Amino acid sequence: MQIALELNGAQTSLDVEPQEFLLDVLRDDLGLTGAKLSCEAQVCGACTVLVDGAPVSACSYLAAETDGRVVTTIEGFRDTPAFEPIAATFTRHAALQCGFCTAGMVLTIHALLEDGDLTDEASIRHGLAGNLCRCTGYRAILDAVGDLVTTRTAP
Amino acid sequence: MARADAAEKLRGEAQYVGDLVVPRMLHGKVLRSPHAHARIVSIDTSAADAMPGVVTILTAADLMDIDPYYGHAIKDRPILAIDRVRFAGEPVAAVAATDQATAEAAVRAIVVEYEDLPVVATVDAAMAPDAPLVHDGPLRPGDFHGLGTLAEREGNVCYRYTIDRGDIDAVFATADIVVEGDYVFPSAYQYAMETHSVVAQVDGDGIRIWATCQHPFLVRAEIAALFGVPLGRVRVVVPYLGGGFGSKSYTKMEPITVALARKAGRPVRIVNRVDESMVTTRRHNMTARVRTAATSNGRLLARDVQAWFDTGAYADNGPRVTATGGDAAPGPYRWSAVRVDAACVYTNTAPSGSYRAFGASHLQWAGELQVDEVARRAGLDPIEIRRRNLLRRGEQVRPGGKPLDADLVGDVEKVADALGWSRAKDPETGRGVSVGLLAAGAHPVSSAVVRMEADGTANVLVGSTELGQGQRTAFAQIAGEVLAMPAERITCQGTDTQFTPYDRSTGASRSTTLAGLAVQRAADAVRVDLLSIAATIWPGDPEAIDLRDGAAWCGAESRTYPELIAKRFGLSGGQLIGEGGVHPEGTGSYAEGPVFWEVCIGAAEVSVDRETGVVRVTRTATIADVGTAINPQLVERQDEGATMQGIGNALFEELVFSEGLLLNDNLLEYRIPSLADLPAESTCVIVENADGPGPFGAKGCGEGAFAGIIAAIATAVADAGVPVTELPLTPERVWRAIEMQDNQAREEEGTG
Numbered sequence: 001m002q003i004a005l006e007l008n009g010a011q012t013s014l015d016v017e018p019q020e021f022l023l024d025v026l027r028d029d030l031g032l033t034g035a036k037l038s039c040e041a042q043v044c045g046a047c048t049v050l051v052d053g054a055p056v057s058a059c060s061y062l063a064a065e066t067d068g069r070v071v072t073t074i075e076g077f078r079d080t081p082a083f084e085p086i087a088a089t090f091t092r093h094a095a096l097q098c099g100f101c102t103a104g105m106v107l108t109i110h111a112l113l114e115d116g117d118l119t120d121e122a123s124i125r126h127g128l129a130g131n132l133c134r135c136t137g138y139r140a141i142l143d144a145v146g147d148l149v150t151t152r153t154a155p
Numbered sequence: 156m157a158r159a160d161a162a163e164k165l166r167g168e169a170q171y172v173g174d175l176v177v178p179r180m181l182h183g184k185v186l187r188s189p190h191a192h193a194r195i196v197s198i199d200t201s202a203a204d205a206m207p208g209v210v211t212i213l214t215a216a217d218l219m220d221i222d223p224y225y226g227h228a229i230k231d232r233p234i235l236a237i238d239r240v241r242f243a244g245e246p247v248a249a250v251a252a253t254d255q256a257t258a259e260a261a262v263r264a265i266v267v268e269y270e271d272l273p274v275v276a277t278v279d280a281a282m283a284p285d286a287p288l289v290h291d292g293p294l295r296p297g298d299f300h301g302l303g304t305l306a307e308r309e310g311n312v313c314y315r316y317t318i319d320r321g322d323i324d325a326v327f328a329t330a331d332i333v334v335e336g337d338y339v340f341p342s343a344y345q346y347a348m349e350t351h352s353v354v355a356q357v358d359g360d361g362i363r364i365w366a367t368c369q370h371p372f373l374v375r376a377e378i379a380a381l382f383g384v385p386l387g388r389v390r391v392v393v394p395y396l397g398g399g400f401g402s403k404s405y406t407k408m409e410p411i412t413v414a415l416a417r418k419a420g421r422p423v424r425i426v427n428r429v430d431e432s433m434v435t436t437r438r439h440n441m442t443a444r445v446r447t448a449a450t451s452n453g454r455l456l457a458r459d460v461q462a463w464f465d466t467g468a469y470a471d472n473g474p475r476v477t478a479t480g481g482d483a484a485p486g487p488y489r490w491s492a493v494r495v496d497a498a499c500v501y502t503n504t505a506p507s508g509s510y511r512a513f514g515a516s517h518l519q520w521a522g523e524l525q526v527d528e529v530a531r532r533a534g535l536d537p538i539e540i541r542r543r544n545l546l547r548r549g550e551q552v553r554p555g556g557k558p559l560d561a562d563l564v565g566d567v568e569k570v571a572d573a574l575g576w577s578r579a580k581d582p583e584t585g586r587g588v589s590v591g592l593l594a595a596g597a598h599p600v601s602s603a604v605v606r607m608e609a610d611g612t613a614n615v616l617v618g619s620t621e622l623g624q625g626q627r628t629a630f631a632q633i634a635g636e637v638l639a640m641p642a643e644r645i646t647c648q649g650t651d652t653q654f655t656p657y658d659r660s661t662g663a664s665r666s667t668t669l670a671g672l673a674v675q676r677a678a679d680a681v682r683v684d685l686l687s688i689a690a691t692i693w694p695g696d697p698e699a700i701d702l703r704d705g706a707a708w709c710g711a712e713s714r715t716y717p718e719l720i721a722k723r724f725g726l727s728g729g730q731l732i733g734e735g736g737v738h739p740e741g742t743g744s745y746a747e748g749p750v751f752w753e754v755c756i757g758a759a760e761v762s763v764d765r766e767t768g769v770v771r772v773t774r775t776a777t778i779a780d781v782g783t784a785i786n787p788q789l790v791e792r793q794d795e796g797a798t799m800q801g802i803g804n805a806l807f808e809e810l811v812f813s814e815g816l817l818l819n820d821n822l823l824e825y826r827i828p829s830l831a832d833l834p835a836e837s838t839c840v841i842v843e844n845a846d847g848p849g850p851f852g853a854k855g856c857g858e859g860a861f862a863g864i865i866a867a868i869a870t871a872v873a874d875a876g877v878p879v880t881e882l883p884l885t886p887e888r889v890w891r892a893i894e895m896q897d898n899q900a901r902e903e904e905g906t907g
Binding site: 024027028031033034035036037038039040041043044046073074075078086087090091092094096097098099100101102103106124125126128129130131132133134135136137138139140141142 | 157158160161162163164165166167168169170171173174176254255346347348349350395396397398399400426428429622623624625788789792794795796797798799800821822823827828829830831833837
């Protein structure tokens, strides 16, 4: 079936099977491998992409559902101004190790920041509970995002 | 220095094996046994063969031209099950097709007829007299276990490690205090977020694989032996790994992918799903009987341990895990007598292998619970009993092995202080501390090459793998320090056995220490070369020349490295190449080692809700006793990661098997810690005594905190008044322990 969506800022037409998941279309058909395959159960967040600005688990999201919507992957987000402060705070705090969770983490943080959902430590803990990281132990991620929130809310 | 790979990973540009596409590549899928133990009666691939897009199907019949068994410790593992499956999840066949969906549909269309065989589901069943054997016939030793000559197996016990010194029975007979207990340690899944993935290509040039392996040179050796190809014609490339933690140690999905590619005549990529990786490797579950003897005033006398490690249907790293567990069982104390009998046991379950701090994670918590019980009976604080009984630097840990190379008393005092040990606490709060040692470094063979280019930048070639720990950054820093130039001008890229020289393995906390030492020596060779060129410019006293800020200096005169290189080669071009290596001083045997003792120290504060059994970890503290911290920020990150994994393992991670079948093979039913589980406070204290064998006195870290935190949480929960004998400390387990304790108290009151 034909679908039409805005993908990383460009109008795109795709031919997808009804049962195909968005993650497979992105990775296998479009070569957009920034979103990663891991748990396939919407638990880990490694496959997170933004659909109409909201984080979704692409492993469980039907590609067909993106028809008429705006989809952002890390390949699109990384060249926008909003990426820089997130990347900078993550680098400063070494809030990544193997990197497998990182793209999903970055996109989720962006979406939550845009919605004003990240305001303090409790909201960060809650907001990012759907993005697992097995390497960092989360301390550095909490500190990195905390810094970002402080900077954004500074007068 | 910031991580060299941060930008790539943040931008989603870092390549992992599952992202790779090579020309003409096919997609592979494995058919796995649903039965824990069964004879394979027949395999009918006709329906699958006929499906459009299916290129080839591999079964055991395609492996009869080679000796299809591998296994670095015990060569017991066939590439595909031959006549018989020994665990649920064992590969029986594999399909290569033009796309993933077709490969999966074809796997479902293969019809296999099985005949059930009796399932040996647990260690108890495996150890029973007349237990069915998981493996018949003699076991063949593998080539890479480093444990000396392996003894004959006894029934389902494939390896045994024993320690026996002092008169253990006499000491126990006369001791004032004897603590005894039986402990159960669960199987866990390492859960590296990237699953096992391999791309394999077999052609006239040889075999080339891109694989998620931590030890590419060991995998290369096994592939070369399996397929009868010279080592130099097997090429293993390892890009970034999405985590390892031991789950990608040794050989996993490589042989089956190579065999499938060999038959297909085209490259094949196989990417495990999470449920497949969960039956590819897991942590050994273990039961142990532990006894501790002491005097009435808290002097520790003797430790007696029997432990049984469930290695699943194939040995993988079982023998080494068992040996390291045996070494960790006594704990780093001045015992008069020690007896350990650790057995590695086959069962019809998925094979167990390496996981962070194995051995220490298994047994430290049990031993430390008993040390605390001795302390309670002797009227001593847990810190004080350790202060009195811990080994001191230079004392013998085990006979013939490396003496203790750390200040454990200093470390335990620091960790207690970092936790706030002496602050007042309420009745629901428990505090625990734990000290252990892990035999670290694995086998000390590593080599490196440093090449300086005509523009003065440098390249480090080293065969260890980047799993996330940041070693590419650390190696650049080490080389930069030696070459007196900014580390940012030094690159250290991925592992490719064609170009990066031999490194035995990445694991056992060895990379900064051993591969780093090789890098230091290689950089030093280039340094010497630069100085010798400078000496031709400024003949006279060589002591008057030194290297600083990317140039050679003699008094007020200087020449940059590019100028020196141009002088050597008489043109704009050329490279200075330096080589360095590490090899064992003695035989490099396990008994003579380890390379260094990794300190496993943790402290934890917990709050136990007696109504619900819920345990919350409120604070943690760990010690990274690293000799010299090459990159302190990355050292702290290791302890932070180890702490969260420790919390997961102590409180909720458990693989549940029933009759050999894994019940919770998904992340909904196997709980991994999330950011919500992070304690309010955690501290890592870096201790630098320059007492390591690595560059600038460094020694490794990354695993000690894992064992230390698991043990500290156990001792903290015990301190809160809950008896602990089994992990993980789920609310149900804790609640039941409290119930039993309350019932017992009520009974005693009633009869009192």
